[in-house]
Amino acid sequence: MADPARPIIQIRNVSKRFGRVTAVDDVSLDINAGEFFVLLGPSGCGKTTLLRMIAGFELPSEGQILIDGQDMAGIPPNRRPVNMVFQSYAVFPHMRVADNVAYGLKIAGVKGGEARDRVAEALDLVKLGGFESRMPDQMSGGQRQRVALARSLVMRPKVLLLDEPLSALDAKLRAQMQFELSELQEKVGITFVTVTHDQDEALSMACRIAVINKGDVAQLATPSDLYEYPANRFVADFVGSVNIFEGKLSLDEPDRAAIDCTGLGKVYLNHGVTGPHGANVWVALRPEKIYLHVPGVGKAVKAAGEDAPEGHNFARGTIKGMRYLGDITLFDIELETGARIRVSRPNLSRRDQEDFTWGDKVSMHWRADSPVVLLG
Amino acid sequence: MARFARPSRAPLEYSRTLWMRLWVGAVMLFLYAPLIVLVIFSFNDSKRNVVWRGFTTRYYEKALGNDQLVEALFNSLTIAALATIVSLALGAVAAVMLWRFRFPLKGTVDGTISLPIIVPEICLGVAFLMFFARVGWPTDLVWPFNLGAITIAHITFCFPFVTMVVRSRLASFNREQEEAAKDLGASEWQMFRDVLIPHIRPALVAGALLSFTLSLDDFVITYFTSGPDTITFPVKVYSMVRFSVTPEVNAASTLLIVLTVILTFIALKLQGVKAIAETH
Amino acid sequence: MTGQDWKTNRRVFAAVSLPTLFWIILFFLLPMAIVWLYSFGENRGLTDIEISGTLDNYKRATEWLYLTIFGKSFAVAALVTLICLIVGFPVAMAITFANEKWRPWLLLGIMLPFWTNLLIRTYALMMLLGTQGFANKGLGALWEGTSWLKVLAGLQPLPTWEPVPLLFNNFAVVFGLVYVHLPFMVLPLYAALDRLDRSLIEASLDLGAGHFRTIMRIVVPLAAPGIVAGVMITLIPALGAYLTPDLMGGTDSQMIANVIERQFKKANDWPFGAALSFLLIYAMFILIALQSMRRKVPEAH
Numbered sequence: 001m002a003d004p005a006r007p008i009i010q011i012r013n014v015s016k017r018f019g020r021v022t023a024v025d026d027v028s029l030d031i032n033a034g035e036f037f038v039l040l041g042p043s044g045c046g047k048t049t050l051l052r053m054i055a056g057f058e059l060p061s062e063g064q065i066l067i068d069g070q071d072m073a074g075i076p077p078n079r080r081p082v083n084m085v086f087q088s089y090a091v092f093p094h095m096r097v098a099d100n101v102a103y104g105l106k107i108a109g110v111k112g113g114e115a116r117d118r119v120a121e122a123l124d125l126v127k128l129g130g131f132e133s134r135m136p137d138q139m140s141g142g143q144r145q146r147v148a149l150a151r152s153l154v155m156r157p158k159v160l161l162l163d164e165p166l167s168a169l170d171a172k173l174r175a176q177m178q179f180e181l182s183e184l185q186e187k188v189g190i191t192f193v194t195v196t197h198d199q200d201e202a203l204s205m206a207c208r209i210a211v212i213n214k215g216d217v218a219q220l221a222t223p224s225d226l227y228e229y230p231a232n233r234f235v236a237d238f239v240g241s242v243n244i245f246e247g248k249l250s251l252d253e254p255d256r257a258a259i260d261c262t263g264l265g266k267v268y269l270n271h272g273v274t275g276p277h278g279a280n281v282w283v284a285l286r287p288e289k290i291y292l293h294v295p296g297v298g299k300a301v302k303a304a305g306e307d308a309p310e311g312h313n314f315a316r317g318t319i320k321g322m323r324y325l326g327d328i329t330l331f332d333i334e335l336e337t338g339a340r341i342r343v344s345r346p347n348l349s350r351r352d353q354e355d356f357t358w359g360d361k362v363s364m365h366w367r368a369d370s371p372v373v374l375l376g
Numbered sequence: 377m378a379r380f381a382r383p384s385r386a387p388l389e390y391s392r393t394l395w396m397r398l399w400v401g402a403v404m405l406f407l408y409a410p411l412i413v414l415v416i417f418s419f420n421d422s423k424r425n426v427v428w429r430g431f432t433t434r435y436y437e438k439a440l441g442n443d444q445l446v447e448a449l450f451n452s453l454t455i456a457a458l459a460t461i462v463s464l465a466l467g468a469v470a471a472v473m474l475w476r477f478r479f480p481l482k483g484t485v486d487g488t489i490s491l492p493i494i495v496p497e498i499c500l501g502v503a504f505l506m507f508f509a510r511v512g513w514p515t516d517l518v519w520p521f522n523l524g525a526i527t528i529a530h531i532t533f534c535f536p537f538v539t540m541v542v543r544s545r546l547a548s549f550n551r552e553q554e555e556a557a558k559d560l561g562a563s564e565w566q567m568f569r570d571v572l573i574p575h576i577r578p579a580l581v582a583g584a585l586l587s588f589t590l591s592l593d594d595f596v597i598t599y600f601t602s603g604p605d606t607i608t609f610p611v612k613v614y615s616m617v618r619f620s621v622t623p624e625v626n627a628a629s630t631l632l633i634v635l636t637v638i639l640t641f642i643a644l645k646l647q648g649v650k651a652i653a654e655t656h
Numbered sequence: 657m658t659g660q661d662w663k664t665n666r667r668v669f670a671a672v673s674l675p676t677l678f679w680i681i682l683f684f685l686l687p688m689a690i691v692w693l694y695s696f697g698e699n700r701g702l703t704d705i706e707i708s709g710t711l712d713n714y715k716r717a718t719e720w721l722y723l724t725i726f727g728k729s730f731a732v733a734a735l736v737t738l739i740c741l742i743v744g745f746p747v748a749m750a751i752t753f754a755n756e757k758w759r760p761w762l763l764l765g766i767m768l769p770f771w772t773n774l775l776i777r778t779y780a781l782m783m784l785l786g787t788q789g790f791a792n793k794g795l796g797a798l799w800e801g802t803s804w805l806k807v808l809a810g811l812q813p814l815p816t817w818e819p820v821p822l823l824f825n826n827f828a829v830v831f832g833l834v835y836v837h838l839p840f841m842v843l844p845l846y847a848a849l850d851r852l853d854r855s856l857i858e859a860s861l862d863l864g865a866g867h868f869r870t871i872m873r874i875v876v877p878l879a880a881p882g883i884v885a886g887v888m889i890t891l892i893p894a895l896g897a898y899l900t901p902d903l904m905g906g907t908d909s910q911m912i913a914n915v916i917e918r919q920f921k922k923a924n925d926w927p928f929g930a931a932l933s934f935l936l937i938y939a940m941f942i943l944i945a946l947q948s949m950r951r952k953v954p955e956a957h
Contacts, residue, residue: 077555083559107560107562410780465675478660506691
């Protein structure tokens with residue numbers, strides 16, 4: 001694999017306007033050689049426009065895009081060292097699989113044995129060996145996607161762009177393809193840039209993720225940093241599910257902090273926040289980071305009750321709703337303040353889901369380093 | 377007996393109801409009976425098309441021995457072939473223009489291209505008669521250049537049909553295929569050749585078939601543009617029908633019907649029944 | 657997307673637009689313009705025509721004789737269209753709801769006559785409808801049969817069969833035009849019905865409506881664009897029909913196209929023929945304008 005710090009794509013202050021609508025707003029980011037990079041965001045956030053500008057199908061209104069150090073301004077898509085896997089796959093319906101894959105080679109003037117070898121190699125890579133003479137309409141959606149992949153990979157591009165590659169597949173196949181795409185990327189060592197609106201897809205495949213919101217980069221981070229240390233409410237809310245409470249910073253020291261939340265009461269942290277005193281902040285708490293138990297039972301209560309300020313935070317509530325999902329159960333709990341909080345609980349044994357039911361009074365506690373304080 | 381009265385069928389299988397079947401059968405009979413009778417009587421050994429007097433092929437011999445008729449048929453086929461080739465090129469190019477580009481006065485251009493379809497044949501015929509008279513189009517050219525005027529007229533009313541058919545096919549083109557081709561290194565021209573033309577091929581086949589038959593079929597416009605040396609098949613048959621109804625006309629007509637059926641089946645072989653049906 | 661701006665790719669745009677524009681201007685607009693100019697002209701001598709800007713040709717066209725011919729052409733075309741609609745709608749329904757295997761063949765069955773030479777089809781029909789033709793023979797046989805039944809029942813036999821004139825009259829013109837134009841009506845109707853969401857019909861049946869009511873209240877309104885298209889596609893050529901009234905009509909079956917033809921081939925009055933041609937074209941435009949107005953009305957609300 002190439003040196004991970006070497007940027008292969010440099011996007012510098014790129015904006016794109018369609019009439020009065022700004023699709024991409026002054027974005028700058030570097031994509032490193034050999035990484036699996038994901039552009040994640042809701043539909044219409046500008047992520048696809050960004051991808052299409054890298055491919056050359058849209059021209060930036062402002063700014064500069066460099067691929068491998070070379071400015072791409074004025075270079076049409078057919079002369080860029082990148083290839084794209086389209087959302088609809090765009091497999092040519094009138095060509096056999098082998099002809100589809102060989103198309104780019106033929107145009108590049110690669111002929112005869114070398115072309116045949118490279119086509120066979122690409123098809124093997126996507127596990128379609130033996131499908132050479134099939135027509136696209138005799139294949140499933142997943143297989144067509146593999147054809148599209150092979151067709152791009154055979155060109156040995158510097159960067160492979162994938163536009164919502166898994167959106168047209170059913171849930172099971174999607175999960176399988178997530179693994180296969182990561183595996184493939186490692187094997188070929190080509191930089192992958194994928195656009196998706198699906199956070200699971202992004203988290204499971206990416207080296208780094210850029211979350212895009214309203215044409216701007218909301219956060220650029222590794223999957224675990226993105227999930228555990230979201231930079232703002234948009235990212236916290238968009239990636240995974242989260243409880244967000246508004247509050248005021250009442251205590252802020254290097255090793256501890258406290259926030260007065262309107263719905264949740266006082267929330268203690270075992271680290272500093274370095275925000276202005278009395279400022280409006282938001283506390284984000286993931287549902288799976290909250291322990292749930294029957295009031296007054298077990299050592300968890302003891303722990304929570306005894307060292308609440310320094311150790312765990314503590315709250316009480318009533319179960320108002322339950323959704324059994326098999327691996328976990330989701331609880332919708334009304335706090336004593338009347339606010340609602342979502343808690344998830346793994347079903348570690350077969351009968352775990354029977355522990356609680358509608359209307360039960362419950363206690364909750366969570367570690368002092370679990371909440372994330374967001375300033376914006 | 378009850379089974380006949382109400383065959384079991386799903387609610388939406390309207391075509392399985394008895395009266396629907398009778399209706400469709402009657403319409404098909406209405407459409408085909410005259411043609412079938414015409415074909416049968418082309419083999420009738422009688423000067424009049426009334427009573428069956430035995431099988432003969434002598435009217436085919438007579439029709440094929442009629443130099444004027446054969447020449448007219450040959451003229452018609454030549455004109456149809458030329459008109460089809462030019463109409464296909466012109467029609468496809470116009471369709472691509474209207475589908476691909478935004479340009480000033482697009483609505484007007486779009487409307488004008490479809491006008492020859494709407495303007496009554498008789499008016500178009502009159503227009504060409506006056507046009508060729510006015511510009512002094514030479515009428516004494518050698519074959520096949522003497523067919524130029526008729527061919528030009530035919531192209532004018534054929535190519536808008538090609539445009540229509542190709543354009544509706546283009547509407548279903550996945551633009552990502554165009555981008556995929558360019559992404560893989562294809563130039564504009566290579567993209568046209570490798571992706572766009574294969575996509576519109578069924579429409580081109582349908583358009584070719586349509587142009588060929590429209591051209592072969594046309595009487596009115598040709599009637600106004602043809603001279604004494606440029607008789608086409610329909611014009612010749614017209615004068616024969618006016619003069620008298622003979623089995624010779626039946627024989628000639630049968631030959632043309634057979635030609636139509638063969639053309640249709642070639643198109644079917646190339647594209648399948650469904651594709652042809654859907655382009656209309 | 658409404659397409660690419662022509663300025664972004666001038667070379668390709670020029671390559672696709674110039675041939676089209678060249679052809680349509682030189683070989684369509686120019687001839688039409690000549691007709692239009694001639695319609696304001698006068699005959700000076702046998703072949704000499706002066707474009708003097710006179711309106712006499714249009715004035716002459718409003719004479720009673722020509723007005724009745726215009727009116728009659730409209731009436732015949734409207735009647736033909738109505739018959740085609742009534743006959744064609746069930747056929748289009750049957751094709752739409754036929755099973756996958758049969759549908760293309762039924763469609764082909766409708767289209768094959770459409771592809772067959774018009775003159776040949778007209779001639780075939782003439783053979784059938786002549787006084788000695790099969791239609792008359794069939795009717796004669798029916799007549800004889802009825803007569804025989806009456807004798808059997810002890811009644812007076814019917815008078816001897818006289819062949820009915822089925823050809824060279826107005827009936828023949830209408831019959832012939834229906835025969836020729838039926839496929840024109842069925843195809844757009846089928847296209848519209850095929851696009852119809854079947855669950856709408858099922859919903860209507862599910863909500864308790866009968867089949868007839870479902871067709872009248874659900875299918876027909878939703879297929880309205882197709883019906884309008886079918887009506888236009890039938891009405892316009894029927895209005896300008898030349899061959900059928902010429903070959904199958906009698907002396908009183910002249911339609912407007914026949915009058916136009918006479919100005920050029922027999923009467924040699926080109927300016928008047930040109931004026932009549934343009935009146936026919938204007939009539940078409942009015943029909944199309946009415947159709948597009950109808951389409952725009954619902955949007956206004």
